[in-house]
Amino acid sequence: MLNIRKIFTEAAAQPSWEQERNSFFKAVQHDDAATVRATGAKYPDCVSWSNGQMPLEIAIRRGARQSFDALMALNADVNARCGSQEVYPLHAAIAAKRVDFAEKLLDAGARTEKRGWRVMGGNGEEFTALAVAIEKNDSAAVALLIDKGANPTAPCLLREYARKSFTPIAYARDQGRFALADLVASKIAAKKCREAAPAATQPEDETPADSGSQAITVRSPLRLNPAFPGHRGSHERAREGPRTVRAERRVPSAFCFSPDHGGAMTGVPSARGRASIPI
Numbered sequence: 001m002l003n004i005r006k007i008f009t010e011a012a013a014q015p016s017w018e019q020e021r022n023s024f025f026k027a028v029q030h031d032d033a034a035t036v037r038a039t040g041a042k043y044p045d046c047v048s049w050s051n052g053q054m055p056l057e058i059a060i061r062r063g064a065r066q067s068f069d070a071l072m073a074l075n076a077d078v079n080a081r082c083g084s085q086e087v088y089p090l091h092a093a094i095a096a097k098r099v100d101f102a103e104k105l106l107d108a109g110a111r112t113e114k115r116g117w118r119v120m121g122g123n124g125e126e127f128t129a130l131a132v133a134i135e136k137n138d139s140a141a142v143a144l145l146i147d148k149g150a151n152p153t154a155p156c157l158l159r160e161y162a163r164k165s166f167t168p169i170a171y172a173r174d175q176g177r178f179a180l181a182d183l184v185a186s187k188i189a190a191k192k193c194r195e196a197a198p199a200a201t202q203p204e205d206e207t208p209a210d211s212g213s214q215a216i217t218v219r220s221p222l223r224l225n226p227a228f229p230g231h232r233g234s235h236e237r238a239r240e241g242p243r244t245v246r247a248e249r250r251v252p253s254a255f256c257f258s259p260d261h262g263g264a265m266t267g268v269p270s271a272r273g274r275a276s277i278p279i
Helices: 004-013 017-029 033-042 044-048 055-062 065-073 089-095 099-107 129-135 139-147 168-174 178-196 234-240
Strands: 116-120 123-127 157-159 164-166 244-247 254-258 264-268 275-278
Touching: 017 033, 017 055, 017 065, 033 044, 033 065, 044 055, 055 065, 055 089, 065 099, 089 099, 089 129, 099 139, 129 139, 129 168, 139 178, 164 168, 168 178
Parallel strands: none
Antiparallel strands: 116 123, 123 157, 157 164, 244 275, 254 264
């Protein structure tokens, strides 16, 4: 015989979806990874629930590392907007100065070019995570974002009504973060050096396909950047004398600031057409 009372009693003992939802958000806040994983196993879409904030954003702002890792394991969308706010998880991590969270987001595919939106001083502003890092004067975050693909020469902040845009260097100077401006400049210079180095260090026995190459003779020892493949110290060069390699036509003029050599400017000059550069 069907026991109606038993059925209703058992049903009342089971938590409702709303209760489980509330328990899930409390678990995220209090870094209860076990409950987060259990809810994720039962409700795979729980990572996209919102109580005004997204679960990933809550974990980031609270510094709940275990909850954060559990949500990442449940494939939380790292490029989803954070609740009602016009920001993204990467912005939230940089704003909270949680560089370790930001690195995990970037490794999971967070896009550095995503722009948040806010109103500041009567101006609507679009801003990237790099702009947030500059505002927070966080050199580690600035370096991380650029190393992970943020464009250091593209505008990182747009002021809509004033019709102004700022590159990272310009915005750092505008905010009085001159050390960060120097850091961004050094990152740009290092990138140019990496792009120039492979073409400027070809084997000496390669003959240019076209004519009209120019020879550049440098007799004094050069202070060379050891980061360049194939370069050796100036004391070895002084013993061996000048050696000539071929520099490609496409090599731009590139000079790098090298802290390893006491702040010496080092680099590879180029000439029109092909050039032979002794090293």
